[in-house]
Amino acid sequence: MPACGLMVADIGFAGLVDVLHIKALQRWLRGFKMQAEMPLRGFTTSEFQIRISRAQELMVPNGFDALLFTTPHNIRWATGFDTQFWESPTRPWFLVIPAKGAPIAVIPEIAGSRMAETWIDDVRTWPSPRPDDDGTSLLASVLDTLPRRYGRIGMELGREHALRMPVAQFQALQESLPGIELANGTPCIWQIRMVKTKAEIYHIRYICQLACDGYDRVPELVSIGDSEREAARSLRIEFARLGADSTPFLPAISGPGGVPQIVCGPSDRIIANGDVLFFDTGCTFDGYWCDFDRNYAVGNISDDAKRAHRAMWQATEAGIAAARPGARTDDLYNAMAKIIDEAGSLGNNVGRLGHGLGMQLTEPPSHMPGDGTVIETGMVLTIEPGIEYAPGKMIVHEENIVIRDDGAELLTRRAPDEMLEIR
């Protein structure tokens, strides 16, 4: 379980009189009170029934007779079924959610007995791999017998979805179903998943807190002279020790006074005095992710780096304050961009200043101009402002929040406005 290890000092005594800091303290204390024990793994049948009801409600305005899932995250969201075996691309998996009634799993025989142990009663299997018909005819027979109101089935065909079945098989499935359109269900599916249930939020908070515990230990785990790769390995082991199920995302990137980019790493670069060491982390617990970063000052860093860090801390505050029900993602972007621009940003190749979070490292929406998503209670979001304050020197902050009726609540423990130090 995560320790409640953040000291008030971490918020910065020097600035406690500052309004921003008082708000941060209030927010942190609220997070502290809410801090959870390790959630029970899995979810109740009534939780899944609530999820399916929400999906079925949203199918009507979208004109779908059913949704058809092929991806691990959507299948797990609806069934609770998980397997690391999804790492193997050999066999496709399917879940049909009709507009009325219970979901139907159409899956390879190898996992039939386990799917039958979930709340899903209707499990149909075929002996896979079967190259000439790897579930296509079985799936088509299921879809063909569904009640037809619209003649359309929503699939994962749009943005931020990659269908987990061969496109050639998708095309064959479509051809075998005259009179049914396999349509783009992506906007509907993301609309369903974007608002999290209480139990989902409880899971995400837990992994966020666990990752905070790991980050707190970085100054003990990492020293000047370590390579980025060694630093990442130490933190990876710490996350596992603390109870993370997996850590699929853990870039460790360093550079003098800032980092040149935030997506590739770790490398064998040796961490040296004057560097900023940047960690970003996507850990999982029971299928739910955190996604937030931390910056560490290695030895003595420049005043410019400190200023940029403080500006991004304030941009994060502004993003959190703007994240209220009824606001748009564009508003969050604008609130952060104003501070980033004032701090003298040279630009930003990330393209957005935060996004949704849940069963994947990133989910819709995106905080960017034109996204236009209206923020709702129950959404879980990242707040992720970044700056390139000098050529090749980026500093990026990130926190995870959940939207409540009265505004944002932190799921992470707020980063201090002065970087923690590595010696």
Add this chain to the structure above:
Amino acid sequence: MPACGLMVADIGFAGLVDVLHIKALQRWLRGFKMQAEMPLRGFTTSEFQIRISRAQELMVPNGFDALLFTTPHNIRWATGFDTQFWESPTRPWFLVIPAKGAPIAVIPEIAGSRMAETWIDDVRTWPSPRPDDDGTSLLASVLDTLPRRYGRIGMELGREHALRMPVAQFQALQESLPGIELANGTPCIWQIRMVKTKAEIYHIRYICQLACDGYDRVPELVSIGDSEREAARSLRIEFARLGADSTPFLPAISGPGGVPQIVCGPSDRIIANGDVLFFDTGCTFDGYWCDFDRNYAVGNISDDAKRAHRAMWQATEAGIAAARPGARTDDLYNAMAKIIDEAGSLGNNVGRLGHGLGMQLTEPPSHMPGDGTVIETGMVLTIEPGIEYAPGKMIVHEENIVIRDDGAELLTRRAPDEMLEIR
């Protein structure tokens, strides 16, 4: 670096006079002599040029003017570029390999500077995410100017491929390219990747040996009374400590005298006297995977379980012996299936007895009736016989091999024919 920790005793003194055991000893000694230091990370430009030449040679008989990759494994295979950022489904990535000339990367701006540091000279970027045109027009403009001989571009549309871009975007791309067919390039792509280079084999051997070192330590790491989840966590940490980059696949499954299935787990089940504890492992090093399992006897297990284990050890021997250039995957299946049947198998829901291995946990081919793939020198394969010797009691073995001109060479250190014990 992996220690050479396997003792001759592990092969089973009792059976050393047996021909099978002598063969196993010879094979193990050969593996020992070949055991590698940690490979340098990354590959030389000439290595990538060899890979691209092979791809370009095979494009001709397949009638492709280019191959278009969207998936992490294929892009990394051709460029050496890696990022954990592929965990985010938001932005699509593209690599174009023309039938003649150098590859062209068409990727989001966020990673342009890093792709430019690989051997790829031609890197084109767009500011992503850009929902209304997330690279489509830029990519179409590249494809449209390629020399046209066949009017066909091979894409990842077939079996064991899931396109990593939205299907709707794929359809829009096709519509924007009249006169060019975006065709199923999957058979061609797998043909290219199925035979590994010397440097790739060196990488795979290294991660196999590292995982062997981890497996050797299981009796020290796991005790009766631990949960499966605790056992998996201990081994996950051990793999990281030994130097694995990641361990995306690590089921830990236990059951009295055998396991009910091999793909879902770990659970919170407590490991008890009489159990078989089954681990399967997909660890990675520099983008290359191992995939092999081990079975441990917890306390005192039944004679039936021991017999089934020994039979699968012998089936593995038969599979390894059958894996020679010119044989077919069907032959490997038949060689193993004969011993499995004779041992009294009730059936098998896995559907095949091994597969290809390299940059993914599983790759083509499949050792199964009708697969028909001719084994070639340089292929890396798993040999994976399994038996359900009593209802709900499965025992599955697995080793990783590379095909040489004169037959199979082990990349793993051969499992002992008697299970290692956990007390």
